[in-house]
Amino acid sequence: MRSLFEPRLVNGAFGDPGLYIDFRDERRALLFDLGDITALPPRKLMRLSHVFVTHAHMDHFAGFDHLLRVVLGRKTGIALFGGPQFIAQVEHKLRAYSWNVVQRYEVELTIDVHEIGTDGRGQCARFSSRTGFARTDPVPFQWRDDILHEEPLLRVRGRFVDHGIPCIAYAIEEKARVKVDKDRLVALGFSTGAWLRDLKQAIITAAPADTPIGMQWRDRQGDHAMTRTVGELRHLALDVVPGQRIGYVTDLRYTEANVDTLVRLLADVDVLFIESVFLQEDAAHAAKKNHLTAQQAGEIARQVRARALVPFHFSPRYEGRETALIAQALSAWSGTPTVAG
Ligand SMILES: [Zn+2]
Numbered sequence: 629m630r631s632l633f634e635p636r637l638v639n640g641a642f643g644d645p646g647l648y649i650d651f652r653d654e655r656r657a658l659l660f661d662l663g664d665i666t667a668l669p670p671r672k673l674m675r676l677s678h679v680f681v682t683h684a685h686m687d688h689f690a691g692f693d694h695l696l697r698v699v700l701g702r703k704t705g706i707a708l709f710g711g712p713q714f715i716a717q718v719e720h721k722l723r724a725y726s727w728n729v730v731q732r733y734e735v736e737l738t739i740d741v742h743e744i745g746t747d748g749r750g751q752c753a754r755f756s757s758r759t760g761f762a763r764t765d766p767v768p769f770q771w772r773d774d775i776l777h778e779e780p781l782l783r784v785r786g787r788f789v790d791h792g793i794p795c796i797a798y799a800i801e802e803k804a805r806v807k808v809d810k811d812r813l814v815a816l817g818f819s820t821g822a823w824l825r826d827l828k829q830a831i832i833t834a835a836p837a838d839t840p841i842g843m844q845w846r847d848r849q850g851d852h853a854m855t856r857t858v859g860e861l862r863h864l865a866l867d868v869v870p871g872q873r874i875g876y877v878t879d880l881r882y883t884e885a886n887v888d889t890l891v892r893l894l895a896d897v898d899v900l901f902i903e904s905v906f907l908q909e910d911a912a913h914a915a916k917k918n919h920l921t922a923q924q925a926g927e928i929a930r931q932v933r934a935r936a937l938v939p940f941h942f943s944p945r946y947e948g949r950e951t952a953l954i955a956q957a958l959s960a961w962s963g964t965p966t967v968a969g
Pocket residue numbers: 645685687688879941
């Protein structure tokens with residue numbers, strides 16, 4: 629069954645890290661990390677509702693200016709999430725420009741910046757184009773367990789890992805999905821449309837049977853509109869299945885504490901995007917740089933029982949030896965002996 633999420637790395641494995649998660653059938657997307665994002669066309673950047681940054685090393689945050697430039701004057705709002713000092717880091721970027729005419733832009737852009745503290749406390753500040761991006765006084769930002777963001781259909785969880793500095797590993801989780809009987813739907817003369825999403829949501833959230841669903845769709849006969857209740861439409865649902873879960877893990881040391889954290893965050897994840905910066909023969913160098921080797925990444929994938937693995941964030945020193953990094957990560961993950969590469 630199709631998932632809501634369509635995850636794709638922003639760049640090739642040697643490029644800046646970043647994961648773009650498009651929402652199927654919706655003009656909406658999430659982005660993880662804000663390095664070089666010029667590979668994403670403006671229409672894709674316009675879809676972003678939330679951007680989650682792991683840490684503020686340049687290869688993960690230098691694309692903030694590009695994003696701002698594309699959305700300014702066109703988009704009304706965007707939410708950013710990051711670790712300690714994140715509000716100040718965004719503010720410093722915004723203060724680097726002169727904003728004497730931005731107040732007059734027809735479309736106001738508000739940037740809500742959520743800062744996650746290692747002490748479990750968070751704060752949120754708003755920057756608006758109407759006020760030349762002056763920072764509002766931060767207000768406390770609460771989260772429960774490790775759930776940093778939650779909506780009816782999805783949640784984003786995060787936990788700190790050690791990268792020499794605190795860095796956030798993320799889990800992106802689609803909530804339970806409703807399988808719909810398309811044949812039954814067609815037999816009743818209905819067609820799919822946005823109403824189907826409303827019905828699925830109502831079923832997942834156990835909405836009362838008399839909850840109305842406004843059905844609208846267009847087919848060869850023209851436009852159709854009617855209202856039915858959840859109770860009347862419930863028989864279209866075949867089954868409720870668990871949603872897709874994605875892990876995005878980059879920039880960390882290989883330590884027992886980090887592995888424990890990732891097991892808690894990502895057990896049985898469907899697909900794990902994980903940095904594999906160095907080959908195992910350079911493990912000492914990897915430790916010095918606070919990064920993983922491909923073998924360590926594969927071992928983490930095995931420990932969290934990831935169903936699929938996508939290694940990325942390769943060091944440029946291995947340019948042309950991509951297959952060796954991939955093979956090392958995959959063999960450690962599957963538990964088969966390393967093929968010399
Ligand atoms: Zn990095």
